[in-house]
Amino acid sequence: MHTTLAPVVRVSRGDTSPHGTDASVAGRPLDVLGVPGEINLDYAATAPCARVAADAVAELLPWYGSVHRGAGALSRRSTLAYERARAEVGDFLGVRPDDHVVFTRNTTDALNLLARALPPGTRVVTFAGEHHANLLPWPAGTVRLPVPTSPGGAVRALDAALRELRRGPDGGAPVLVAVTGASNVTGEIWPVAELTAVAHRHAARLALDAAQLAPHAEVNLDALDVDYVAISGHKLYAPFGAGVLAGRADWLDAAPPYLAGGGATLAVGAATHDVRWATGPARHEAGTPNLLGAVALAAVCSALTRSDRAAWYAHEQALLARLRDGLAALPDVVELRTFAADGPRVGIVSFVVAGRDSAEVAAALAEEWRIGVRDGLFCAHPLARRLLTEAAARAGRDDLPPTAIRASIGLGSTAQHVDRLLTALATLTGARLTPWSG
Incomplete structure (x- = not known):
């Protein structure tokens, strides 16, 4: 059984655009x-x-300003655009009410953020067929399963590996399964829903590298029941340097900030370590964010959602x-x-x-x-x-x-x-x- 995937945009044979498509x-x-x-x-x-991404950036550029806490019209408009982009990307990904949508640079950055947010002692299970972004960030002791020869083989291998982990001396430790949605080498679609069901049966979470899947098929956290998803704007017709990590809030709120700096804090005292960090996406978005990248990505996500x-x-x-x-x-x-x-x-x-x-x-x-x-x-x-x-x-x-x-x-x-x-x-x-x- 394969995961059912909804495809991406409408094509009209009568289009007169230079590329021969009219979505x-x-x-x-x-x-x-x-x-x-x-x-x-x-x-x-x-x-x-995508033209909608370029148009969104061009429209916002005259209003480009600081995001959050600014009192001027430019800042207020930019803040509204940034947070609206977060909501639109969240809708595109089917996030749940208690999920976070954190803007990053790309999928690699998003998965590295998740790797930094893992609770102490977390065991990670992945496959040897992953992109380096989903092979290299994880901690020592990560279980790397052999490349399966079939989708069913992937499901069986994961089930056996998780069963073995739960029998071991650290059987009660948190476990994260990190898998791709579609191979960047072959394009083959992995059985995401089935792998997620196996992970949850063993009280593990699943993170989905959707960099190659999201441009072609619907990726819905709620429907697939995955715990985290990572995407890149530059794979999704919005090449302005933005990516996203979306998913469960608890690990992200408990983890040290991905970057230490302004915007991630609630208060900073005189002592070196006297800092109260924010919760929510801001905790991991220190510094001036990539406003234009977020807005471009959201424009494409909204366009695809309506298509x-x-x-x-x-x-x-x-x-x-x-x-x-x-x-x-x-x-x-x-x-x-x-x-x-x-x-x-x-x-x-x-x-x-x-x-x-x-x-x-x-x-x-x-x-x-x-x-x-x-x-x-x-x-x-x-x-x-x-x-x-x-x-x-x-x-x-x-x-x-x-x-x-x-x-x-x-x-x-x-x-x-x-x-x-x-x-x-x-x-x-x-x-x-x-x-x-x-």
């Missing part, structure tokens, strides 16, 4: 900015800026099928995957070209075809290296390169973009491309 929000197009002639297939690294997500999801899945089928038809191209080939995924595909260095292929795509993709191990080195080894064994080849290429799609992607990538790869490999018939 309307109350009659206003939710399109993305870009450069004519340049094909961006690197959404999983940094998604392009018809089902049609966009169908459009993206059609593009994804077109891309994967086209890659499969190229004899020297091998796709990376963790689970079964027909498993649910978002618009991310990683692959290798046998006998060709991935960096050289990516450079050729950029220079000769004006197509932007990503090459390397995608900040998920343990997973990517394992998948490269498995891909070589599955394909029966010994000439696969040690790094991969990743193509990722989203708002603004079209069938023409996918076809141009396939044509370029066919040309580079000397293959004959069969027209797609899906």
